[in-house]
Amino acid sequence: MSAAASSPAETPAARQVDEYGYEPTFYHVKEGEKGPNLTIEDFSLWYGQSRALWNINLGAQKGMVTSLIGPSGCGKSTLLRSLNRMNDLVDGVKTSGQVALDGMPIFGPAVDVIALRKRMGMVFQKPNPFPMSIAENVTYPLKVDGVTDKTMLAEAVENGLKGAALWDEVKDRLKDSALGLSGGQQQRLCIARAIAGNPEVLLMDEPCSALDPIATMKIEDLIDELKGTYTILIVTHNMQQAARCSDNTAFMYLGRLIEYGETDTIFTNPKLKRTEDYVTGRFG
Amino acid sequence: MTDYAAKDVPMTAQARVKTTRNYATDLAARGEPMVFAMGGSLAIGLLMIIGILGLIAWFGFTTFWPQHIVQVTSKDGKVIAGEVFRSESFKPADAQLAAVPAESRAKIEEDLGYAERTLYRVGNYDLYGEDFQWRNEYDVAATEMPADMTFIERQEWGPFVGRITALSLNGVVTQNPTLDAVNAAVSEGQARREAILDLKTDEIGRISTEMEELRLEVKSAALDYGATDQRTLDKTAEVAEKTKALEAQFAEKTTTLQSLQAEDAKYTMTLADIGGQTKEQELSSIVRLYQPNQMSLFEKLGIYFGRWGEFIFSEPREANTEGGVWPAIVGTLAMTVLLSLLVAPFGVMTALYLREYAKQGRLVSFVRICVNNLAGVPSIVYGVFGLGFFCYVLGGTIDQLFFPEKLPSPTFGTGGVLWAALTLALLTVPVVIVATEEALASVPRSMREGSLACGASKWQTIRWIVLPRALPGIMTGLILAMARGAGEVAPLMLVGVVKLAPELPLDLSWPFIHLDRSFMHLGFHIYDVGFQSRNAEAGRPMVFVTTLLLIAIILAMNATAISVRSRLKRRFAGSQF
Ligand SMILES: Nc1ncnc2c1ncn2[C@@H]1O[C@H](COP(=O)(O)OP(=O)(O)OP(=O)(O)O)[C@@H](O)[C@H]1O
Numbered sequence A: 001m002s003a004a005a006s007s008p009a010e011t012p013a014a015r016q017v018d019e020y021g022y023e024p025t026f027y028h029v030k031e032g033e034k035g036p037n038l039t040i041e042d043f044s045l046w047y048g049q050s051r052a053l054w055n056i057n058l059g060a061q062k063g064m065v066t067s068l069i070g071p072s073g074c075g076k077s078t079l080l081r082s083l084n085r086m087n088d089l090v091d092g093v094k095t096s097g098q099v100a101l102d103g104m105p106i107f108g109p110a111v112d113v114i115a116l117r118k119r120m121g122m123v124f125q126k127p128n129p130f131p132m133s134i135a136e137n138v139t140y141p142l143k144v145d146g147v148t149d150k151t152m153l154a155e156a157v158e159n160g161l162k163g164a165a166l167w168d169e170v171k172d173r174l175k176d177s178a179l180g181l182s183g184g185q186q187q188r189l190c191i192a193r194a195i196a197g198n199p200e201v202l203l204m205d206e207p208c209s210a211l212d213p214i215a216t217m218k219i220e221d222l223i224d225e226l227k228g229t230y231t232i233l234i235v236t237h238n239m240q241q242a243a244r245c246s247d248n249t250a251f252m253y254l255g256r257l258i259e260y261g262e263t264d265t266i267f268t269n270p271k272l273k274r275t276e277d278y279v280t281g282r283f284g
Numbered sequence B: 001m002t003d004y005a006a007k008d009v010p011m012t013a014q015a016r017v018k019t020t021r022n023y024a025t026d027l028a029a030r031g032e033p034m035v036f037a038m039g040g041s042l043a044i045g046l047l048m049i050i051g052i053l054g055l056i057a058w059f060g061f062t063t064f065w066p067q068h069i070v071q072v073t074s075k076d077g078k079v080i081a082g083e084v085f086r087s088e089s090f091k092p093a094d095a096q097l098a099a100v101p102a103e104s105r106a107k108i109e110e111d112l113g114y115a116e117r118t119l120y121r122v123g124n125y126d127l128y129g130e131d132f133q134w135r136n137e138y139d140v141a142a143t144e145m146p147a148d149m150t151f152i153e154r155q156e157w158g159p160f161v162g163r164i165t166a167l168s169l170n171g172v173v174t175q176n177p178t179l180d181a182v183n184a185a186v187s188e189g190q191a192r193r194e195a196i197l198d199l200k201t202d203e204i205g206r207i208s209t210e211m212e213e214l215r216l217e218v219k220s221a222a223l224d225y226g227a228t229d230q231r232t233l234d235k236t237a238e239v240a241e242k243t244k245a246l247e248a249q250f251a252e253k254t255t256t257l258q259s260l261q262a263e264d265a266k267y268t269m270t271l272a273d274i275g276g277q278t279k280e281q282e283l284s285s286i287v288r289l290y291q292p293n294q295m296s297l298f299e300k301l302g303i304y305f306g307r308w309g310e311f312i313f314s315e316p317r318e319a320n321t322e323g324g325v326w327p328a329i330v331g332t333l334a335m336t337v338l339l340s341l342l343v344a345p346f347g348v349m350t351a352l353y354l355r356e357y358a359k360q361g362r363l364v365s366f367v368r369i370c371v372n373n374l375a376g377v378p379s380i381v382y383g384v385f386g387l388g389f390f391c392y393v394l395g396g397t398i399d400q401l402f403f404p405e406k407l408p409s410p411t412f413g414t415g416g417v418l419w420a421a422l423t424l425a426l427l428t429v430p431v432v433i434v435a436t437e438e439a440l441a442s443v444p445r446s447m448r449e450g451s452l453a454c455g456a457s458k459w460q461t462i463r464w465i466v467l468p469r470a471l472p473g474i475m476t477g478l479i480l481a482m483a484r485g486a487g488e489v490a491p492l493m494l495v496g497v498v499k500l501a502p503e504l505p506l507d508l509s510w511p512f513i514h515l516d517r518s519f520m521h522l523g524f525h526i527y528d529v530g531f532q533s534r535n536a537e538a539g540r541p542m543v544f545v546t547t548l549l550l551i552a553i554i555l556a557m558n559a560t561a562i563s564v565r566s567r568l569k570r571r572f573a574g575s576q577f
């Protein structure tokens, strides 16, 4: 077990830089009562020859919200997609290191990927509703599990859509094609779909990038509501959003985890210069 | 600015000045230079299509229109009567010219030695031994259109052109009967003919089929138990008894048939051609008759549509040059539907494996190239393969296993609608595979990812997300395959299409679709009528009509498939914003 989950707050004393000029990750994590749920240990990833992630160590606390920030192309999506092994689908991806969900490793030949994915809901950067009706979209995870009970499905539709702040807009057209929704509505539908599967971990890749402020607020409310029960990882380019709704924030840069710790500290008193430059908007 | 942004060196003012461009517009960039060629190609393509369709539609739609009967008197006194079939210019030989009167010759010389001639459809093949006669324009003394000239379509010998001089109904003779009286007698005759046909095919045919079945029962018992076994002997005795009863029935029916035919022969009419030759014609052998020179437009329309109805819904006669093409329509449709049912699952599953499951690599690329090349193999090659493999190997094996009592006459071991459909399925499967692969590839990756992220397995994702989304593209492939299959003739000649099929592949007797039967096909029918018949000239109009019908059927099938596809597509259309 590395420093990822348990390291106490450090001070930015004289720190060794590696051969590329990067210091080790600086940790000041706010720990939850239940400890880390998802632990990433020394994780690296290559797309063919090019390396996208460099020795990431990070523990997402159980029942808390962890946000991932960093400039475009720094590997946030890559990291998130590694957690439910979505990157398996990309040709030529190699990984090293390990990720554990509740202490159970997720990389390895014996892992049941389907069971793993059922424990993790995912909302993608671009909305990807299925070419079916709105209701069918929400109940897709249940359909996958073979649920056919009408009342259960109807309940899941209502809960999911209410949770994603979409219910009022679509309750009269649940049988219509989901592709007829606006981009923002489609994204909320995808959120509804992700929570309808009742996962333990929710992976959200910029869920609000296509939403208006009111819908964004609703999603943030939803995140507030869900935290406690779900462990949430959220990628965002919106600093205010990260500041508002996350407990811990991880700042990534060019495939490295630079600083990981309490959100307030990251935004008000970042320990490293790179972090400070990014959160104050001096580059990025 | 921090060090990690320092790589962006700002462009200096000097660097910017150096890149001067020529701001004058290049000649090639003015207007659209190539649009002329592109538009031209499109126009040529359109012209060709319109030309083909126009030609076929013109000949196809005009063939059944009742023409006037023209009576042509030549200068040497010979008279003929017939429909104008076509006219052309020709160059008379010098010897011919010498015999032409001076003033006509002057006119021909004025026209650079060309003269006009017209082909008349004179009919009366039984009297003249030919259906058509040429008349040179310079030989013609007079043409007229006598009102009482009658065009009589018969079951045999083609049409008769002439007059009805007498009607003889069971010994009662009426000279110069009215058209109404003739028509009434003709419809009675047609009813008699129907009755005779019913007796022949339904009752006598049924008895022969039953006798044949009994014979096969004995044979299969002998095959099962051995020729000397008691059970076989019992069977033989039983069958002999039944056969005897059937034979008695058969004899009885045959006598009835003969008496009906004898009765029928008493109802005749006397026809006279323009030259006065007469012919005694049984009334039951008349299909229809009319006097085109005194018909109103409305009556002509009646004849026109009556002929179309006959063409579509009745059986061919006169070696396919007359009558209808109903068996060919049924055969074409049955074969095409069967082909689609076979090719769709086969092609889609192959493409699914190639695109979704097989590891993309050199081997898969090679397979893909092979599949694409299969589409270019001449279709007759498939016919040869179908005959050799499906008919002889597969069909022969089936016959030995399931129909040994019928051997040596083959059941599946010869051409049939199933083998034809399989052969064409093989021929068209590359089209379906290629189209399906493209459709699968065009399903956005994000949708698959969304499904997999919900915990769906690969097959669930394919079944619920990928296939529905790819369905319109798959349909396109099927439509192309169907169109190609329905229009293919060459391989069919080897694996099951015949000139005249005794029975339809679809009928009301169990099991309704008879996969082993040979069948008729519109494409082959065209070839047969146009090039294999006794009288190519007489068959030619039918070629166009049949072509028109084939095109219409393919168009209708495609339109159905396309409308299904567009309904599917609409389900997936939607805003992306
Ligand atoms: N399928 C892929 N094949 C090759 N390289 C990829 C692939 N996907 C991502 N990359 C590379 O990996 C790096 C990280 O990409 P990633 O999508 O994780 O960035 P991100 O942090 O999510 O950026 P953004 O904020 O713009 O979404 C980038 O340099 C990108 O070019």
Ligand SMILES: [Mg+2]
Pocket: A076, A077, A078, A125, A205
């Ligand atoms: Mg991203």
